[in-house]
Amino acid sequence: MTKRTSAKYKLDRRMGENIWGRPKSPVNRREYGPGQHGQRRKGKMSDFGLQLRAKQKLKGYYGDLTEKQFRKIYAEAERRRGDTGEMLVGLLERRLDAIVYRAKFVPTVFAARQFVNHGHVLVNGRRCNIASAQLKDGDVVEVREKSKQLALVLEAVQSVERDVPDYLEVDHHKMTVVLRRTPGLADVPYPVQMEPNLVVEFYAQN
Structure with a gap:
């Protein structure tokens, strides 16, 4: 890690x-920008x-x-x-930690990495703790039964800060997400222009 x-x-x-x-x-x-010179005028x-x-x-x-x-x-x-x-x-976007973040199981992408590393998720019914694992279309990610009541998860699910993109099929009652298709740039809800x-x-x- x-x-x-x-x-x-x-x-x-x-x-x-x-x-x-x-x-x-x-x-x-x-x-x-940060630091004592952060407020200086920026050149081209x-x-x-x-x-x-x-x-x-x-x-x-x-x-x-x-x-x-x-x-x-x-x-x-x-x-x-x-x-x-x-x-x-x-x-x-097909990385496991990115899918967990997009599904709103955790509040941040940093929390998603840690959440996966600590063994809180299953991929197609099997435990996976590799945040960089590449998922395929149709793969099912599920929060483990023991982890579904974690305060971190419950708060993230209820947050109105982000929306779930349409290339994912999420069930927040069962705590599952299915990757429906691989997204393109226009599909990904980046808060800033990438x-x-x-x-x-x-x-x-x-």
Whole structure:
């Protein structure tokens, strides 16, 4: 399990955007970057800077992904036929921790990683504690019986902060979710604009 070494909201401050759309984000109060020079006027960003920013934003959104993990996912997306940016988003959204987060079983993508690692979910009836596991269309994810009454789960299910996307079929009474299809960029309810095309350009040039 990778350990997050920096406060998660530092990414929000650095990007100047509320990446996860959370009401507690410091960007809601201060839109400038962190540190003593955060309020300085920003100059025009280079093409490389825009590409790097798009990559850091997309990678950071999915929690504790290391650069090595993210690059591996990108390489798989590049290997497949079709639009690489769309494939990248599809692969990220098919991760088990992303599905658990999208189904509103937990409040944050960071909690989803921990929830899976601690063995609280079943995939097609079998226990799975690998957050990066790639699901296939039709796979069923279920919260274990012992875990259905956890305060974390009950609070997340009742939250009105997020909606469940239509590529998932969720039953909050049974605590199950079915991946109906692999989503594209337009299907994913990102709170901010993601630009996987710039991520593709970044890796193509570096």
